[in-house]
Amino acid sequence: MQYTMLEVAFAERVATVTLNRPDVRNAFNETMIAELTDAFTQLDARDDVRAIVLAANGAAFCAGADLNWMKKMATFSDEENRADARRLANMLAAIYRSSKPVIARVSGDVYAGGVGLVAASDIVVSVDTARFCLSEARLGLIAATIAPYVVRALGERASRRYFTTAEQFDCATAARLGLVHEMVGADALDATVQKLAATLCANGPQAVRASKQLVQDVAGRALDEALIEDTAQRIARIRASAEGREGVTSFLEKRAPSWRD
The missing domain is CATH 1.10.12.10 (Lyase 2-enoyl-coa Hydratase, Chain  A, domain 2)
Structure with a gap:
């Protein structure tokens, strides 16, 4: 499994899919979307994989959509725009529907579509310094494709607030609202993720x-x-x-x- 914007590693029945665009805070574009869809589809079919960890390189977990990609989308026809949005929706569905439990290893800030990646995962472990933001409304956009997963994770009341205000909220708030399951210091992140993965693999x-x-x-x-x-x-x-x-x-x-x- 060779990709240009992802790294995929295997250890003891656990696959780790790592977002690898640290220079743009792991913002996703059409290539990363296609690679994530392919990676999760392939891993779902492998009997030797019992759990999947979704991780990221660099200071941020995911900043959402790449601005250059969004700029290009502005020139698309209506049909092209809908097809592009459907590919993003299909990527999120591939994570959510994976028959293997997905652990999000959140090592830094999570914005916009990145919150969708986290919400589509089954278990979320985050560093206590991470900040979260559903920032779409600031740009005159809406968090449409990620909404089915984020609303399930945050609940309707919190989603009404953060979808409309585009406020930033801290990890403690994310944990209180149910988006994050485990909030840990950076030095405990890997050990916590590994322990959860081992627990899943024992079942x-x-x-x-x-x-x-x-x-x-x-x-x-x-x-x-x-x-x-x-x-x-x-x-x-x-x-x-x-x-x-x-x-x-x-x-x-x-x-x-x-x-x-």
């Missing part, structure tokens, strides 16, 4: 995949008979699966399950 890979899908499918649904029946069928299927039987048997036999070999 049944099919159970992790099914658990992630379960949350996405259940969130926001009415608690009715259809949902009750759906969840009953899901647990019945996984109990009868090879991984489910191995998990219960290994627990009763007081041994490690086979997926930890």
Whole structure:
């Protein structure tokens, strides 16, 4: 997996995808969008990958859209603009829909579309000095393609405020609102991410995949008979699966399950 704007590394069933445009604060353009989409699509299909870390080189995690790319978009036709926006939306969906849990390793400031990358991830670990900003309204734009993920992460009330004011908020606020799960000092960032990745890899890979899908499918649904029946069928299927039987048997036999070999 060779890219011009990303680095991809593998270690102990964990893939790390690193944004590598530190000179422009890892702002994304059409090339980075295409590479992120391809990387997450390929990693999703690999059985040897149990978790994905999304990281960044340089002082900032991601400053959102590259200004030169945005300037070029201003000259696009309506059809070209919609196609370009759809590619960005598809990239975010590839992260969100990945069957592998995604840990965002936030090492610096996160602006605009970068907040979308973080919100589309499953677990977010951030340095306590990071600042966040949904800055689109300052430029006369809206945070449209990232909205499905950011609103889920921040909630409607906070999203109303920060989408419209374009205020900067600190990591403590991001943690309080639910965008960030773990807020740590810079010296503890890697150890915290590694511990979480190891925890994910110790669990049944099919159970992790099914658990992630379960949350996405259940969130926001009415608690009715259809949902009750759906969840009953899901647990019945996984109990009868090879991984489910191995998990219960290994627990009763007081041994490690086979997926930890």
